[in-house]
Amino acid sequence: MIPLSWYLILSGLLFLIGLLAVLIRKNSIGILMGIELILNAANINLLAFWRYLYANSGDHRGQMFVIVVFVVAAAEAAVGLAMIISAYRRKNTIVANEINELKG
Amino acid sequence: MSPQQFFFIITAVVILVSALMTVITRKMMHSALWFVLALLGVAVIFALLEASFFAVVQVLVYVGAIAILIIFSVMLTRKAMEDTGSQVNKTWVISLLIVNLTAIGGFLAFRSWEVLGTFPTALMAEHYDIGELGMALIDPERFALPFEVTSILLLAALVGAIYIAFQRKEGKK
Numbered sequence: 001m002i003p004l005s006w007y008l009i010l011s012g013l014l015f016l017i018g019l020l021a022v023l024i025r026k027n028s029i030g031i032l033m034g035i036e037l038i039l040n041a042a043n044i045n046l047l048a049f050w051r052y053l054y055a056n057s058g059d060h061r062g063q064m065f066v067i068v069v070f071v072v073a074a075a076e077a078a079v080g081l082a083m084i085i086s087a088y089r090r091k092n093t094i095v096a097n098e099i100n101e102l103k104g
Numbered sequence: 105m106s107p108q109q110f111f112f113i114i115t116a117v118v119i120l121v122s123a124l125m126t127v128i129t130r131k132m133m134h135s136a137l138w139f140v141l142a143l144l145g146v147a148v149i150f151a152l153l154e155a156s157f158f159a160v161v162q163v164l165v166y167v168g169a170i171a172i173l174i175i176f177s178v179m180l181t182r183k184a185m186e187d188t189g190s191q192v193n194k195t196w197v198i199s200l201l202i203v204n205l206t207a208i209g210g211f212l213a214f215r216s217w218e219v220l221g222t223f224p225t226a227l228m229a230e231h232y233d234i235g236e237l238g239m240a241l242i243d244p245e246r247f248a249l250p251f252e253v254t255s256i257l258l259l260a261a262l263v264g265a266i267y268i269a270f271q272r273k274e275g276k277k
Contacts, residue, residue: 002112002152005220010116010149012214014142016207017123023199024192027132029177033139036170037123040146043158051153052222060240064247066158070165071254075261077170081177082269088181089271097193 007048015041028084028094039073119145132178140171157234
């Protein structure tokens with residue numbers, strides 16, 4: 001039997017790695033992958049708490065949250081990558097620092 | 105150590121190593137492939153949590169759709185990030201500091217928490233059934249509203265993504 005803390009430690013570390021990816025990657029696609037890692041860490045947390053504390057009481061709120069996170073992740077990946085491709089067509093770059101047309 | 109714990113540790117190591125490789129690999133293509141491995145590991149974790157439906161959805165949505173989208177965009181934009189020059193920002197020291205501070209803060213908050221030692225009670229057969237979740241999703245008393253809002257979000261994202269990525273013929277410079 002696995003104690004709850006193992007899952008929490010795993011998802012915490014995965015969150016930190018995702019945060020690192022978001023902060024240090026120059027490439028916009030790398031940043032997007034970091035965001036996906038963070039969402040995955042949140043999903044592990046949600047499902048672990050659901051399984052350990054609520055699964056046997058017929059409470060589905062944790063699972064519902066995971067479904068919503070899946071949908072948001074898919075939507076975010078689709079829109080984010082469309083924006084990256086569009087920026088690449090116009091500016092020929094995907095470095096987040098160089099996409100600054102809105103800067104005053 | 106029970107077989108379950110052994111399996112968990114192996115999966116966790118695979119996830120963390122491949123996630124770290126996603127961050128530090130220089131070539132975006134390799135990075136994307138490591139990312140796929142991390143997602144598959146998370147699917148195994150879901151299976152260990154006895155959430156078989158979510159393990160399948162993880163493989164379908166993440167590995168099947170999101171990873172393919174990412175690999176496609178990496179291939180489409182490869183010229184922009186040739187393998188010369190640094191792949192990380194100049195401020196990476198500050199970033200590392202922020203991540204470390206977050207880790208320390210999280211650890212301090214984590215230490216004094218009494219749910220940590222919780223062990224799972226065996227999942228009853230009637231809760232193992234995915235039909236229960238499906239009924240909850242369409243029940244107006246429970247999750248019908250979030251379900252509909254989520255589907256509208258997905259539709260809006262689809263339309264928006266097509267609109268953004270669509271190449272306009274006339275306004276081209």
